[in-house]
Amino acid sequence: MIRYFIIFLPFLCLFSACEKEVEIDVAPISPKLVIVSNFSGSDANNALSGEDFFARDSVMRVTVSRTEAALSTSGDTLVNVPDAVVELYSGSLFLERLTYHSLTSEERALGFQPYYEAESVRLSAGETYDLEVSAPNFTPVTAKAYIPAIVSETRTSISTTEVTTTNGSRQVNFTLNLEIDDFPGIKNYYHLNLYQEVKLLRFNANGEAETSDDRGVLFGAGPLAFNLQNNNQEVLPYIDNRGVLIRDDSFDGGTGSFTFEGEFQYNPQSEELGSFIVELRNTSKDYYLYHSSLARQVRVQSGFDAISGPVVLHNNIENGFGIFAGYTPAYTNIDLSD
Numbered sequence: 003m004i005r006y007f008i009i010f011l012p013f014l015c016l017f018s019a020c021e022k023e024v025e026i027d028v029a030p031i032s033p034k035l036v037i038v039s040n041f042s043g044s045d046a047n048n049a050l051s052g053e054d055f056f057a058r059d060s061v062m063r064v065t066v067s068r069t070e071a072a073l074s075t076s077g078d079t080l081v082n083v084p085d086a087v088v089e090l091y092s093g094s095l096f097l098e099r100l101t102y103h104s105l106t107s108e109e110r111a112l113g114f115q116p117y118y119e120a121e122s123v124r125l126s127a128g129e130t131y132d133l134e135v136s137a138p139n140f141t142p143v144t145a146k147a148y149i150p151a152i153v154s155e156t157r158t159s160i161s162t163t164e165v166t167t168t169n170g171s172r173q174v175n176f177t178l179n180l181e182i183d184d185f186p187g188i189k190n191y192y193h194l195n196l197y198q199e200v201k202l203l204r205f206n207a208n209g210e211a212e213t214s215d216d217r218g219v220l221f222g223a224g225p226l227a228f229n230l231q232n233n234n235q236e237v238l239p240y241i242d243n244r245g246v247l248i249r250d251d252s253f254d255g256g257t258g259s260f261t262f263e264g265e266f267q268y269n270p271q272s273e274e275l276g277s278f279i280v281e282l283r284n285t286s287k288d289y290y291l292y293h294s295s296l297a298r299q300v301r302v303q304s305g306f307d308a309i310s311g312p313v314v315l316h317n318n319i320e321n322g323f324g325i326f327a328g329y330t331p332a333y334t335n336i337d338l339s340d
């Protein structure tokens with residue numbers, strides 16, 4: 003009996019020791035500035051430069067927010083910073099102090115954040131820009147970004163079929179063939195987006211439909227969803243398959259050939275199709291790394307990729323978080339109105 007008591011005595015002491023409260027000092031984590039800016043040169047092949055949706059990236063626009071403490075009860079992980087000083091440089095040459103803009107009702111409806119904008123500087127492909135941002139009670143942050151040259155050359159063709167749905171809408175199924183002539187000797191990164199322009203029909207006094215001469219609106223106010231059909235090229239689908247990210251590993255200095263398929267619907271009683279718009283961005287490496295990590299993070303968080311672990315967003319902001327990156331777009335308009 004005594005033997006069993008001696009054996010259990012150390013375990014009783016062990017469990018009683020686990021109940022002792024231990025105080026640990028954890029240093030608070032100071033909030034940091036978060037910068038987001040994707041921009042292109044004003045000399046891009048931009049056939050739609052008159053449209054705000056496409057023109058907004060041809061000027062320097064920067065959103066500035068701050069990280070929120072992990073135990074905050076505000077419910078927001080990022081909080082807008084309206085009192086920052088945002089300055090743009092080219093090397094050591096000061097270019098402009100950006101002006102803060104609150105949102106219009108249209109921008110708010112599209113999900114934009116308040117931003118700082120350069121009002122006089124026009125951005126150019128082939129140039130490198132430096133950003134410095136400071137705000138009260140924050141460590142100043144810096145970033146550097148390069149705008150690559152326009153894509154060497156592309157060739158596109160599209161075929162479509164239309165069917166009437168049960169609710170009377172028309173479904174357009176499309177197949178897009180794309181060829182990219184890649185610059186040799188350097189790593190190139192691309193971001194492909196597809197858009198469909200829709201024009202609203204107007205009716206005259208006789209009840210006859212008339213198409214406005216004004217440019218239409220973009221279907222869904224953003225890129226279409228589509229999928230890669232050929233397996234000989236490696237691409238990374240962007241968020242919700244609305245775009246793809248491409249790197250030239252398999253066709254460096256040659257021609258990359260891709261086939262994509264997708265679909266969308268429109269109402270023929272009130273809408274008429276305008277241009278089908280192919281946007282191919284030649285992006286910087288930082289742009290590609292940030293948006294590819296963002297796409298992977300969304301896939302993991304949405305449960306579409308249960309194998310991969312947590313994804314850390316690419317960051318090129320010194321002393322802060324976010325992305326400051328350039329790209330140059332090229333646009334091809336295809337008429338689907340007939």
